[in-house]
Amino acid sequence: MDDDDRPFVTALARGLEILGCFSASRPEISGTQLAALTGLPQPTVWRLCYTMVKLGFLVSVNGDKLRPGIPMLKLGRAALASIPLADAARIPMQKLADRFGAASGLGARDGSRMVFVQRCISEATLVMNLRVGARLPLLSSAVGWGLLAGLEPAEREALLAEHGPADPRWPAVQLSFQAAMADAARDGFILNIGVFHPGYNAVAVPLRGPDGSAAFGLTCAGSAATHSADFLRRQVAPVLLATAHDLEQLRSQIS
């Protein structure tokens, strides 16, 4: 199966599609299940998986199941490292988290998800156990709202139209989302009060790229018991906005 004379290499696309079937909630999948999930013929799936097992990108586990191999971690790290801001943001974000006994996240969009490319947490605080690489829903997370608040209305509406119908939580969060966008237009930040997770509150802002459009969402979040909406609005938001401004400056220097 050498696709050298085709412009689009189907075998590669299919192999990547197979790898994309695995997730933290579904880490081990059998060949038969992979065929069902991808709609590919079983012999094709077998050969693609055989190739990836040989290269170490998949490993056999529990006899008939497969799991991504350890080398996939390295590929992921390289993808995270390709965002220079993620590394540069660590110190300012840690300061932010420490100052408010909170967690701070920097996320970029991958389709309908926001991926944390940096995450800093102050010690011994009650926070969501999310790490770098965690994937949050674009339409209900604070980091997603922060990014969306920074987009032109037409671009935002296009993303809502694209991803809303497939997100089961969207109908329930739509009203709070619209209110948050109205807040952002006035204040420059959004609040996500228990929408992403009950008892968990966050403030978020967009982080603009050199072309002026939002490229990241930046959050500061904590338990509702310690981080009320009022506290986030009055105390945290001004510092978060200043941090975002600093990071935008930093970004223009490094990219």
Add this chain to the structure above:
Amino acid sequence: MRQAEVAIDQPVAPDRQFVTALARGLKILGCFHPARPSLTVTEIAAELGLPQPTAWRLCQTMLSLGYLTANHAGRLRPALAVLRLGYTTLSELPLAELARPYLQDLANTAGGAAGMAIRDGHDMRFVQRCESPSQLVLNLRIGSCVPVATSAMGWAYLAGLPEAEWDAASGSPVAWAAAKPAFRAALGEFMTEGFIINPGVLHPGYTTVAVPVLGNDGRPALTLNCGAAASVLSVDKLRSEVGPRLRVLAALIAASL
């Protein structure tokens, strides 16, 4: 399906079931690393020894699928979508779980058992243990301990430490004094091969090979072993097959720390 012995750099075999285009595409993703986050198609083609048009078509495919992004100068970077290809699945797994399929495969190959341990005082405590079915193995479980002084796990740990720290790490002076000559003899092979063989010192008739996994500070963070009854697993096979595979696994795990 036999598990890979070498992760990414294995040469492409003349194998009719092997899908070369997929292998090459994945190797392209493997060219990027934090010290070299962006590459041109020309650089990729040169690194992998691919014809430029082939590299271009593979990159084009990954660009159109969103796994690569290109800047105005034509430099390619892996996109966040690459995280979906396994990073998201694995990044929050504990090391013991990450290593489990590999240790199980080794145990099956050896006809014995394989495990992962961390040092706990003068013992090595198992944090993972995989056994091949229906075999004569030592009855060790996750949570079990073996002495640093006499076990392959302990020897691998000591082999990763400076000699000045051996006595303190091994504890029990009597057992250590008795085991030390055998350890020294085994250490020679460790220096050249990277794995250490304990020929029945912990338990007569049971042979084990072990390796340290060095942390970012250069000290052993944990150890891996694989052993079996001497009647099942010859020292030859331990040397030629099991030991080298354990060494490759240790490198793979060390790279993920």
